[in-house]
Amino acid sequence: MASTTQLRALRASLPVVAERARDIADEFYRRLFGTRPDLLRDQFNRGDLAQGRQQRELARTIVALAQAVLDAAPGSTRGEGADRHRASSGGRPSGGDAARQAGAPTLAPATPGEIVSRLAQRHAALGVTRDEYDLFERHLGEAFAVALGPDLTADVADAWAAVYRQARDEMVATVEAIYRQADLEPGDEWREALVTEHRVEAEDVVALTLVSADSEALPRYRAGQFASVQVRLADGARQIRQYSLRGGHDEQWRISARLLVGEPPAPDGEVSSHLMGELRVGDVVSVSPPIGSLTIDDLDDAPLLFVSAGIGCTPVLGMLDHLARTEPDRVVTALHFERTPERHAHRVELEALVASMPNATLRVSYTQGSLSALSALAEASIDGPGVYLDPIDLARVDLTASHRVFLCGPVPFMAIARAALIGHGVDADRVHYFVFGPDDGSVTGADTGQGGLG
Numbered sequence: 001m002a003s004t005t006q007l008r009a010l011r012a013s014l015p016v017v018a019e020r021a022r023d024i025a026d027e028f029y030r031r032l033f034g035t036r037p038d039l040l041r042d043q044f045n046r047g048d049l050a051q052g053r054q055q056r057e058l059a060r061t062i063v064a065l066a067q068a069v070l071d072a073a074p075g076s077t078r079g080e081g082a083d084r085h086r087a088s089s090g091g092r093p094s095g096g097d098a099a100r101q102a103g104a105p106t107l108a109p110a111t112p113g114e115i116v117s118r119l120a121q122r123h124a125a126l127g128v129t130r131d132e133y134d135l136f137e138r139h140l141g142e143a144f145a146v147a148l149g150p151d152l153t154a155d156v157a158d159a160w161a162a163v164y165r166q167a168r169d170e171m172v173a174t175v176e177a178i179y180r181q182a183d184l185e186p187g188d189e190w191r192e193a194l195v196t197e198h199r200v201e202a203e204d205v206v207a208l209t210l211v212s213a214d215s216e217a218l219p220r221y222r223a224g225q226f227a228s229v230q231v232r233l234a235d236g237a238r239q240i241r242q243y244s245l246r247g248g249h250d251e252q253w254r255i256s257a258r259l260l261v262g263e264p265p266a267p268d269g270e271v272s273s274h275l276m277g278e279l280r281v282g283d284v285v286s287v288s289p290p291i292g293s294l295t296i297d298d299l300d301d302a303p304l305l306f307v308s309a310g311i312g313c314t315p316v317l318g319m320l321d322h323l324a325r326t327e328p329d330r331v332v333t334a335l336h337f338e339r340t341p342e343r344h345a346h347r348v349e350l351e352a353l354v355a356s357m358p359n360a361t362l363r364v365s366y367t368q369g370s371l372s373a374l375s376a377l378a379e380a381s382i383d384g385p386g387v388y389l390d391p392i393d394l395a396r397v398d399l400t401a402s403h404r405v406f407l408c409g410p411v412p413f414m415a416i417a418r419a420a421l422i423g424h425g426v427d428a429d430r431v432h433y434f435v436f437g438p439d440d441g442s443v444t445g446a447d448t449g450q451g452g453l454g
């Protein structure tokens with residue numbers, strides 16, 4: 001816990017740090033990769049770094065962590081409860097003014113624990129070592145010194161170091177808990193998996209089946225979880241991405257990836273291109289244990305509404321598959337949005353799962369245009385039903401106050417859908433969402449964010 005002196009220094013320096021957070025993040029990554037180029041090659045997402053997304057996310061997180069420490073401090077007017085409206089276990093409660101001034105995210109997590117919990121899930125499969133945390137701390141300190149110059153007094157440096165150490169300790173503890181749950185030792189996180197099926201499922205979508213490459217089966221997963229997949233690319237780099245586990249047999253993992261088409265001059269996404277074009281049956285990839293706390297099996301038995309778009313169908317398929325096997329009578333509505341029938345991956349699977357559940361209904365809508373581009377039109381109606389939902393009309397869904405909703409699709413799509421659902425009386429606490437990329441906090445806001453996976 002930060003001392004009174006640290007809290008005072010933190011509060012006083014937060015505006016200047018928020019203003020220069022992006023400079024801090026840029027400087028930090030320059031230094032980190034200067035010392036450890038292997039981290040850029042084998043652990044960090046090179047594409048996101050080239051696009052500045054990772055830097056933006058770190059900048060946002062630095063500010064949000066500090067704001068959250070201040071909000072949680074005794075005497076804060078925003079501590080317990082004030083300005084907090086929990087969104088979901090994968091979502092973002094409200095954050096701080098400094099974060100908004102930093103030009104990023106309209107809304108960010110409220111407590112260090114909530115921020116750290118999501119980060120820990122992203123870090124759990126990376127095998128981060130104690131040395132790397134120390135390196136992180138050293139370069140972050142240096143980056144603060146460069147970006148803040150004389151504004152970085154000894155008290156200010158000490159206060160920000162305390163924020164970092166608190167986040168680090170919580171993150172390490174959460175990652176350890178994830179390992180314990182998965183019955184893993186640190187350093188034991190990667191397994192080899194054999195590709196037994198490689199099928200072009202729809203336009204730009206490849207469906208893969210993976211089994212253990214050794215005698216021990218791949219770990220069981222819970223519906224809604226994902227795993228990291230690490231592949232070796234043509235230049236020798238080992239890049240890691242996450243893919244939702246789509247359901248099926250326990251000893252097999254099924255994942256589907258949509259090719260991320262780059263916006264020129266940016267190239268197409270590295271790993272999705274590799275999975276689509278290079279990987280073959282018989283190849284081996286490395287996989288992390290299943291990760292993710294946003295699962296349905298430990299929630300109540302409320303009626304469910306799944307709203308998905310594009311490749312956001314994958315966690316929904318995983319959850320429907322689980323429900324069809326364990327609770328076939330569950331009341332479920334699935335709304336799926338895709339641009340065109342040709343792009344609709346797993347339609348047959350989706351229809352079969354819904355057909356096997358007597359109280360489940362499915363509505364599919366083809367928008368004909370980009371799911372992401374529609375957000376611009378929808379922004380005007382953020383307080384009411386968004387244009388995304390117009391073709392289906394939420395009024396026809398028979399929503400009740402007890403419905404639980406899971407959203408998965410491009411961030412702008414989810415922001416619109418969430419606002420529309422709340423407009424139709426669904427409690428924000430019951431709207432959960434899966435984010436397929438750096439979360440800029442915009443699901444709970446009206447920001448258009450990135451939505452390349454539609």
Ligand SMILES: Cc1cc2nc3c(=O)[nH]c(=O)nc-3n(C[C@H](O)[C@H](O)[C@H](O)COP(=O)(O)OP(=O)(O)OC[C@H]3O[C@@H](n4cnc5c(N)ncnc54)[C@H](O)[C@@H]3O)c2cc1C
Nearest residue numbers: 047050241242243244257258262266269270271272314436
């Ligand atoms: C929890 C979770 C679950 C997910 N589940 C799924 C799923 O089920 N299915 C699915 O398809 N995806 C899923 N994703 C997304 C997935 O992890 C990847 O983000 C996605 O496949 C794109 O990765 P990529 O390597 O192809 O693109 P990246 O290489 O990561 O590309 C990212 C961006 O960088 C740009 N870029 C790449 N290289 C360069 C360069 N050299 N210079 C400049 N710009 C560059 C690209 O154009 C793109 O805009 C999930 C993500 C998360 C976090």
Ligand code: HEM
Nearest residue numbers: 043044045057058061122128132133136167168437438439
């Ligand atoms: C308290 C310390 C740390 C903080 C606050 C932090 C913060 C972050 C943030 C904000 C992201 C982006 C998350 C997202 O995309 O949603 C991230 C991703 C990442 N971090 Fe950390 N990090 C910390 C420690 C470390 C350490 C020590 C390493 C090891 C080198 C590391 C490696 C990574 C990698 C590889 C990613 C990319 C994940 C991906 O998108 O594939 N982090 N981190």
